[in-house]
Amino acid sequence: MLELANVETFYGTIQVLFGMSMRCKRGEVTTLIGRNGMGKTTTVGSIIGTLESRGGDIRFDGEVISGRPAYEVAQLGIGLVPEGRQVFPNLSVRENLVATAANYSGSSDPWTLDSVLEFFPRLRERLDNQGSQLSGGEQQMLAIGRALMLNPRLLILDEATEGLAPLIRQEIWRRLEQLKQSGMTILLIDKNIDELAHIADRHFIIEKGRMVWQGDSDALTEDASLKARYLGI
Ligand code: ATP
Numbered sequence: 001m002l003e004l005a006n007v008e009t010f011y012g013t014i015q016v017l018f019g020m021s022m023r024c025k026r027g028e029v030t031t032l033i034g035r036n037g038m039g040k041t042t043t044v045g046s047i048i049g050t051l052e053s054r055g056g057d058i059r060f061d062g063e064v065i066s067g068r069p070a071y072e073v074a075q076l077g078i079g080l081v082p083e084g085r086q087v088f089p090n091l092s093v094r095e096n097l098v099a100t101a102a103n104y105s106g107s108s109d110p111w112t113l114d115s116v117l118e119f120f121p122r123l124r125e126r127l128d129n130q131g132s133q134l135s136g137g138e139q140q141m142l143a144i145g146r147a148l149m150l151n152p153r154l155l156i157l158d159e160a161t162e163g164l165a166p167l168i169r170q171e172i173w174r175r176l177e178q179l180k181q182s183g184m185t186i187l188l189i190d191k192n193i194d195e196l197a198h199i200a201d202r203h204f205i206i207e208k209g210r211m212v213w214q215g216d217s218d219a220l221t222e223d224a225s226l227k228a229r230y231l232g233i
Contacts (some may be wrong), residue, residue, distance in 0.1 A: 008055030027066030034206035089132035137168035
């Protein structure tokens with residue numbers, strides 16, 4: 001569904017991605033993992049069109065999306081749960097959810113305010129609270145709910161559980177598992193590889209702007225040297 005081939009991305013004159021390649025298959029959960037500063041968020045920015053890649057190709061459902069503005073990429077059906085959640089602090093939970101809602105994938109059974117509130121009952125209790133009044137876990141649920149309200153075909157989560165308490169992290173993983181079971185294609189950027197291994201199908205490790213390893217969850221968990229070599233664990 002998503003394919004990056006030899007993507008080169010710069011900040012001004014500073015090159016950060018050096019021929020980055022990876023892909024996400026339809027209906028699967030794929031992870032992009034790597035140490036801090038290796039280029040994960042830059043890869044996400046290149047996919048969603050907030051950063052312009054100068055080399056290589058990014059294709060979504062066969063269509064080249066590299067070079068297209070972010071709003072067009074969103075309209076094609078890529079939803080992002082951004083690093084740091086970035087909920088609108090001065091809008092209520094309800095407003096955060098409906099402000100950008102759309103059925104971009106043309107789903108016959110689209111996500112609605114009600115179905116998102118059913119998925120995250122905690123948000124229903126906080127419906128009239130402002131984004132800034134929520135806990136970190138509630139903000140993460142809101143950020144995921146907001147992305148679902150776009151009815152994306154591919155959902156990208158950048159560090160979805162960073163800074164969250166273990167119980168909330170488990171709750172988020174459970175919800176993502178439910179989304180996977182409903183057929184959603186998901187790209188997870190995260191560092192908690194042991195927690196990810198059981199829900200993910202395929203993993204890509206990035207180091208210094210290049211994909212250096214790919215494999216399934218068994219291969220990832222069986223090879224302890226991978227963690228030491230590429231993840232510093
Ligand atoms: P983290 O988990 O710390 O966010 P990451 O793998 O997502 O790490 P990126 O945020 O993609 O890493 O950063 C990759 C490299 O690009 C780093 O060396 C970083 O310093 C550099 N970088 C990121 N943003 C900018 C920017 N706006 N201008 C210049 N360099 C940047």
